Amino acid sequence: MNHTTEEILYIKYANERNREFAVRTEILENIDGKRSVKKTPLYPEGKAHVAGLMEKYRRLEPDYEKVGLFCNRAEADGESVRLEYLMGESMEEYLDALLNRKKKEEAEKLLKQYIEKIQALPGQESFCMTEDFKEVFGDAKGLETMASVSNANIDMVCQNVMMDENRWTMIDYEWTFFFPVPTAFLVYRVLHYYLETHGKRSVFNKEAMYTWAGITKEEREVFHEMEQHFQRHLTSEHVPMREMYGAISPGTYPVHHLVTKEQIRRGQERMQVFFSDEKGFREERSVYYRLENGEFHGTIEIPEHTDEIRLDPCDGMGLCQIEELSFDTGTMGEIVVSDGITGDGEAYLMNAPDPQFYLGKVPKGAKKLTIHLRVVVTEADSVKINEFAGKLLANGEERLKKQKEKQQQKEARLKQEAEENFSRQAEEIARLQMELARKTEKIEQMEQTKVWKLYRKYRTIRERN
Known part of the structure; x- marks a missing residue:
């Protein structure tokens, strides 16, 4: 040609x-x-x-x-x-488009349908460890009982599947190995690289999806180690340019600290609020609001035809404290989905660079949303994040203690009120019993008088006539 x-x-x-x-x-x-x-x-x-x-x-x-x-x-x-060269839309793009249109169930159904095809690949046999496998994926443990394929394209991720009507085509199969690889590892990579690489996909119940696919938490840990070993296998002794800085630049001024400082400052300057309509969330239906020292206290207008609201409180990892979310209809706003970690629904550890909070459906007739929040953006390293996680847990524990104390105080107050009410009721019953006894005695005394006896005789004669 x-x-x-x-x-x-x-x-x-x-x-x-x-x-x-x-x-x-x-x-x-x-x-x-x-x-x-x-x-x-x-x-x-x-x-x-x-x-x-x-x-x-x-x-x-x-x-x-x-x-x-x-x-x-x-x-x-x-x-x-x-x-x-195939024209069309990748499965990843198609699934994301469904999520943007609030068709999460349809997206989940399609993803499961694709995974079932992988699980049904022909030629599956019990896994057998080989030297080739160890070289690429390491000496992984616990795979002996798993089904495996020997024509194993491990890169069947959604990004590599081109969709054209009902035809699904694998456009990249560079990483195919001709030795046994657990079929579940192929499925793991599909789920991992779709569910865990973008905040918008947090609407999926990640744990439920892995469970549905038959992949346990322990197996995920093994597969994670296999993935890390595979990535090292690709580079081996070769040092990527992105990793050379520390090796070839000793003694240079750490400018990245200044950059990080500026990123943190900018990350705390504004929040972005998205208002979805029938086309989902998009930039043209979003508004930026300025944060003062990382805080926002105010009421925002809700545009017409808004179905749901998404709140992006800042740009960066850190901590977000939600003090109030309330609509002008009297309904409290509730964060139904978030890519942050929370223990009480108020303080969130934001472990993604672009945190997103989904408030769900806007109440009928709502035109305004009052927001009180504060954010603290920190460096994207494990030490800082762990510090914030510790603060989050400590704050959550302290808040739970206070809630417990309030509940105990309330219960004690109700108990005391009940006892006081019971005491008052007992006193009232005793008083009424005494009053009844006095009146009974009076009636008995009156019945013994001559006047009463004559009246009773008179009534008897009258009733006979």
Whole structure:
């Protein structure tokens, strides 16, 4: 095939890997407007890795067809490999679009449908540890009872699935291995890289999804270690440029502290409020509000046709204290979903750089929302975050103690009031009994008088006549 008159539309260098895995990826367009994706090794050591795409395509294609999936077609092109350029929307983009339209159930159904296809891949056998597996994923424990596939494309993440009507095509299968890999690890990577990489996806119950997929917490920890070992396998002794600073720049002035300080200052300057309509949350239906020393105390207008409200209190990790959320209808605002951690629904540890709080449905007739909150943004490192977590737990514990004391005081007060009421009631009953006794005695005395006896005789005669 003649590709001499092609235009390069896009180029990417994966050069932070070992030389044997480093590749150049290009999107090319010929004079007829037809596009293709071309992968080329950057170094001679990488020729086998790129050429191996052909064998991976040949083995995966029949397996995928049996579960209703398709492989992006590959063809050799000298030392390079050509792949189809597919138009359409990735599964990741499609799922996110469903979430934006508040169709979480539909998104969950689709994600589960895809996972079931992976779980149904043919040729599954009990896992068997191999030296090749140890080299790539480490000597992982507890895999012996798991089902595994030997044509294992571990990169079946939603980003690599192109959707065209009912046809789902795997556009990248570079990381396919021909030794047993647990099928559950393939599923784990799909869930992990979709559910845990963006705050908007926190509407999913992550724990429930892993449980549904049959992946325990202990297995997730094993899979996490496998993933870390795999990433190290890609780089090995190669040091990515992003990690060179500390090694080649001793003694330089730590400018990053100044940058971090400025980021913290800016992160506490404003909050952003989104007002969704039938098209979901989007920038054009959002408003920025200034924070004074990290605090906001005020009432905001709710635009017409607003279905739900999302509050982005700041830009950065740290702590957010919610003092009040209330609508002008008298209804209290409630945070129904958040990517922060809270113990009491008031103080939140924000462990994501773009924290988001979803208030849910706006009450009918509501036109204003009163907000009282304060935020403290800190550096995105484990020490600072742990300090804030400790403060959060301490504050939560102190708040719970105070709530417990108030409840005990209330119970004691009610008990005392009940005892006092009982005492008063007992006294009133005793008084009424004494009054009744006195009146009974008076009646008995009156019945013994001559006048009463004559009156009673008179009434008897009258009743007879």
